[in-house]
Amino acid sequence: MTRLRPFLVPVALLAVLAVVPLLSLDIPVLFGGPLDTPGTLGLLALCLVFAGVALTYDLLFGITGLLSFGHALYFALGVYLTTIALTKWEWGLGKTLLVVAGVGIVVPLVLGMISLRVGGIAFAMVTLAFAQAGQVLVQKNPDGLTGGEEGLGLNYDAIPDAFVGVLNTRNLYWLALAYAAVVFLIVRWTVNSSPGHVLKAIRENAKRVEVIGLQPFRFKLLAFVLASFLATAGGVVWLMVLGTGASPQVTTASFTLALLVMVVIGGAGTRYGALLGGFLYTLADQRLGSLAGSSTIEKLPSVLETPLSEPLFILGTLFVLLVFFVPGGLAGLGARLRRVRT
Amino acid sequence: MSTFVLLTITGLGLGAMYFLIASGLSLIYGLMGVLNFAHGALLTVGAYAAWWMSTKIDGSAGVKLLAGALFGIAVGALVAALIELVLIRPLYRRPVEQVLVTVGLALVLNALVEAIWGFDARAFPVPTWMIDTTSVLGASIPNDRFVEIATAALVLGGLTAFLRWTRYGLIIRAGVENRAMVTALGIDVRRAFTLVFAIGGAAAALAGVLSGVYFGVVDPSRGTSLLIFAFIVVVIGGFGSIGGTAVSAVVVGLIQQYANYYASSGLGDLAVVLLLAIVLLLKPEGLSPKVAH
Amino acid sequence: MSVPEPLIRVDGLHVHLGESHVLQGVSFEVPEGGVTALLGRNGVGKTTTLRAMMGLVPRRGTVTLAGEELTRLRTHQIVRRGIGYVPEDREVFAGLTVDENLRLAERNGAARYELVYELFPELRERGGQRAGTLSGGQQQMVAIARALLNENPVLLVDEPTKGLAPLLVTEVAAALERAAELATVLLVEQNLGVVARVARQVVVLDGGRVVHTGSAADLLGDPERVRALLGVHGSGH
Numbered sequence: 001m002t003r004l005r006p007f008l009v010p011v012a013l014l015a016v017l018a019v020v021p022l023l024s025l026d027i028p029v030l031f032g033g034p035l036d037t038p039g040t041l042g043l044l045a046l047c048l049v050f051a052g053v054a055l056t057y058d059l060l061f062g063i064t065g066l067l068s069f070g071h072a073l074y075f076a077l078g079v080y081l082t083t084i085a086l087t088k089w090e091w092g093l094g095k096t097l098l099v100v101a102g103v104g105i106v107v108p109l110v111l112g113m114i115s116l117r118v119g120g121i122a123f124a125m126v127t128l129a130f131a132q133a134g135q136v137l138v139q140k141n142p143d144g145l146t147g148g149e150e151g152l153g154l155n156y157d158a159i160p161d162a163f164v165g166v167l168n169t170r171n172l173y174w175l176a177l178a179y180a181a182v183v184f185l186i187v188r189w190t191v192n193s194s195p196g197h198v199l200k201a202i203r204e205n206a207k208r209v210e211v212i213g214l215q216p217f218r219f220k221l222l223a224f225v226l227a228s229f230l231a232t233a234g235g236v237v238w239l240m241v242l243g244t245g246a247s248p249q250v251t252t253a254s255f256t257l258a259l260l261v262m263v264v265i266g267g268a269g270t271r272y273g274a275l276l277g278g279f280l281y282t283l284a285d286q287r288l289g290s291l292a293g294s295s296t297i298e299k300l301p302s303v304l305e306t307p308l309s310e311p312l313f314i315l316g317t318l319f320v321l322l323v324f325f326v327p328g329g330l331a332g333l334g335a336r337l338r339r340v341r342t
Numbered sequence: 343m344s345t346f347v348l349l350t351i352t353g354l355g356l357g358a359m360y361f362l363i364a365s366g367l368s369l370i371y372g373l374m375g376v377l378n379f380a381h382g383a384l385l386t387v388g389a390y391a392a393w394w395m396s397t398k399i400d401g402s403a404g405v406k407l408l409a410g411a412l413f414g415i416a417v418g419a420l421v422a423a424l425i426e427l428v429l430i431r432p433l434y435r436r437p438v439e440q441v442l443v444t445v446g447l448a449l450v451l452n453a454l455v456e457a458i459w460g461f462d463a464r465a466f467p468v469p470t471w472m473i474d475t476t477s478v479l480g481a482s483i484p485n486d487r488f489v490e491i492a493t494a495a496l497v498l499g500g501l502t503a504f505l506r507w508t509r510y511g512l513i514i515r516a517g518v519e520n521r522a523m524v525t526a527l528g529i530d531v532r533r534a535f536t537l538v539f540a541i542g543g544a545a546a547a548l549a550g551v552l553s554g555v556y557f558g559v560v561d562p563s564r565g566t567s568l569l570i571f572a573f574i575v576v577v578i579g580g581f582g583s584i585g586g587t588a589v590s591a592v593v594v595g596l597i598q599q600y601a602n603y604y605a606s607s608g609l610g611d612l613a614v615v616l617l618l619a620i621v622l623l624l625k626p627e628g629l630s631p632k633v634a635h
Numbered sequence: 636m637s638v639p640e641p642l643i644r645v646d647g648l649h650v651h652l653g654e655s656h657v658l659q660g661v662s663f664e665v666p667e668g669g670v671t672a673l674l675g676r677n678g679v680g681k682t683t684t685l686r687a688m689m690g691l692v693p694r695r696g697t698v699t700l701a702g703e704e705l706t707r708l709r710t711h712q713i714v715r716r717g718i719g720y721v722p723e724d725r726e727v728f729a730g731l732t733v734d735e736n737l738r739l740a741e742r743n744g745a746a747r748y749e750l751v752y753e754l755f756p757e758l759r760e761r762g763g764q765r766a767g768t769l770s771g772g773q774q775q776m777v778a779i780a781r782a783l784l785n786e787n788p789v790l791l792v793d794e795p796t797k798g799l800a801p802l803l804v805t806e807v808a809a810a811l812e813r814a815a816e817l818a819t820v821l822l823v824e825q826n827l828g829v830v831a832r833v834a835r836q837v838v839v840l841d842g843g844r845v846v847h848t849g850s851a852a853d854l855l856g857d858p859e860r861v862r863a864l865l866g867v868h869g870s871g872h
Binding site for chain 2: 666689691709710711714715720722726729730731734735738739742783
Binding site for chain 2: 145323
């Protein structure tokens with residue numbers, strides 16, 4: 001029984017989340033409608049996608065100690081390549097996914113080999129530079145492929161019927177949940193494996209790892225490619241969940257920074273921190289906008305009402321406060337409270 | 343030929359803005375080792391403060407602009423000093439948290455501006471004589487370019503003089519080289535930190551005002567988009583060096599203009615961004631302080 | 636006859652640098668006046684001791700100057716109590732001129748430029764020269780001059796003769812003698828010839844602790860002792 005202990009919590013969590021689309025439960029304030037409605041399910045699916053994508057960022061930042069400012073590039077790669085292949089080149093879904101997977105490995109491999117030659121802030125800036133290059137490329141709209149500023153609509157014919165249409169939102173929910181679960185499993189497995197222990201050692205002190213005779217570079221590259229590949233997958237899932245198509249917003253530095261905020265708020269390097277951060281950030285970002293219109297907020301004096309109506313203001317402030325007072329993020333807060341109680 | 347002249351002067355005008363925002367960034371990182379991601383937000387705050395003041399003043403566009411600019415610069419300096427005192431100083435020995443705090447701050451400030459004035463661009467007061475053009479070597483140059491170049495030149499001169507002739511300038515120059523030794527001489531570097539942040543904030547605000555003149559409008563995304571170029575300029579020109587920043591700003595502005603026109607639109611931005619990657623890969627120590635702090 | 640109070644008292648100094656416990660409870664006293672030499676093998680923690688006294692590295696323990704505890708103060712405040720610091724490797728500001736290097740060291744009050752130029756006339760000549768272009772010996776002069784500029788009752792000097800030609804070593808030793816007339820000097824030095832010339836007291840470090848204190852003459856007159864504690868034979872490097 002003890003061998004199964006570590007699995008109890010995640011499995012239970014997964015089970016609970018899996019049955020959500022079947023529950024006709026109404027949670028006011030948090031959601032605009034009962035859990036089994038398409039609107040709420042769509043929102044939850046989005047939260048789950050970002051929970052997963054935040055975790056991919058945490059693999060880089062929290063676990064390996066690599067501060068990247070260009071993670072959006074790989075997410076955008078998944079989004080744009082899939083959209084272009086399905087819509088512009090009219091490929092089938094199978095072929096598209098295969099090619100996206102291949103590109104999703106090769107690109108971070110090449111860029112990672114270049115970027116990882118430097119560390120620290122220099123690494124952060126190089127990753128930023130590459131992501132910016134991607135952003136510019138998308139804006140330039142070569143051959144009208146990317147749709148530039150306006151983005152690119154998705155061709156629904158190529159997508160399996162199970163994922164199209166409002167009534168099938170629950171399938172999209174389960175797809176998003178599957179994605180988050182897979183990312184969680186892979187990251188967990190990586191962390192607990194021997195390469196994972198090396199990654200942790202690298203984060204603490206790369207020099208010492210060299211002294212032992214291992215080459216930090218190989219392990220960093222592994223983490224980089226894995227994290228980027230999973231982010232690309234996240235891009236594809238996101239595309240399905242939203243259903244609208246590619247938009248240049250996903251190529252921006254702000255997008256990567258949002259991931260950073262998610263990870264820090266949740267707690268970098270902790271087991272559930274990034275998932276929690278990604279989920280809550282997305283929820284807050286989506287819901288605070290509608291809450292702002294609610295009567296309670298409107299009654300506040302405009303000095304308070306104006307900033308509070310902007311979700312990013314609240315999230316940014318929370319982020320700053322957490323960095324200051326609770327570096328472990330919300331997950332760290334939990335750990336601290338437990339320590340206080342015992 | 344006339345196109346070339348227009349491109350060159352426009353490139354210099356852009357370079358002027360890049361210099362203004364990069365100079366603060368350069369000093370802040372050089373002296374304090376803090377990569378201030380909120381610098382773009384300081385630009386935005388300064389630009390909007392200037393715009394707001396200009397709407398409160400009655401008078402010609404020139405008067406509005408001047409009043410707005412002065413107010414914007416003051417706000418930029420004040421906000422920057424406050425940020426340093428309240429948020430950066432307490433995190434003195436935690437560099438990762440310092441960077442994260444500036445990231446969060448950028449989010450908060452931008453969100454605040456968007457919340458108060460919305461996403462739409464606001465028209466900036468530009469006197470007609472700045473919109474008019476002057477003929478230089480056959481090219482019609484909008485006069486605002488000259489204003490930008492002149493302003494940046496003045497600031498460059500002022501900063502250089504400040505660094506060369508004043509005691510705080512001396513402290514900053516020494517501190518950029520070796521912060522610990524400065525404290526070992528009995529000097530409280532922290533005051534220099536606040537001063538440098540304030541200078542950076544003022545310069546960024548001024549860049550915001552100039553960008554309002556150049557583009558004719560202010561919008562919330564301005565700071566972030568210019569910040570990327572500021573990073574590029576600082577990395578290429580070397581942290582802590584005002585002269586290096588100036589040269590690098592001119593180079594970046596010109597490359598951007600020439601490449602965008604002679605190669606293809608958008609390629610200039612790409613070229614500049616890749617230049618950043620190349621410089622970083624060839625010279626990663628460019629980002630580390632010269633002497634360990 | 637009552638024993639005069641030591642000017643500086645260091646008590647139980649602990650410093651951790653990375654993984655290693657460099658100073659493991661260093662305690663010693665520095666009597667007022669003259670030169671006290673801090674000796675020990677390479678890497679034993681002499682420089683770290685000075686840096687810890689200056690507050691440049693995190694440390695536990697206490698440091699007292701003229702009865703006032705310095706440990707809770709920040710570096711610049713410690714220095715303002717009247718300490719002139721000449722670090723190992725000089726650390727002059729290469730981008731600044733000689734004049735600017737000196738000016739930076741000025742504190743409110745009289746700066747003893749006459750003294751400094753008397754000891755090192757070259758510095759007056761090379762006032763406008765960038766310190767980065769100076770020779771090692773000249774940079775050392777700047778470093779010492781900085782510390783002497785103010786009327787510091789204490790000078791912490793770290794290996795001032797390191798890497799210098801013999802002629803310059805003599806010059807530096809002479810400057811140290813002069814300095815010792817005006818202040819109490821705590822000198823880290825590997826060159827036992829210099830120590831023999833200028834030092835009155837010695838404090839020897841080993842294994843992160845003080846293993847010997849006493850008069851310089853006594854120690855240096857005992858080559859066996861010297862070899863056991865410092866691993867060198869007699870005077871010289």
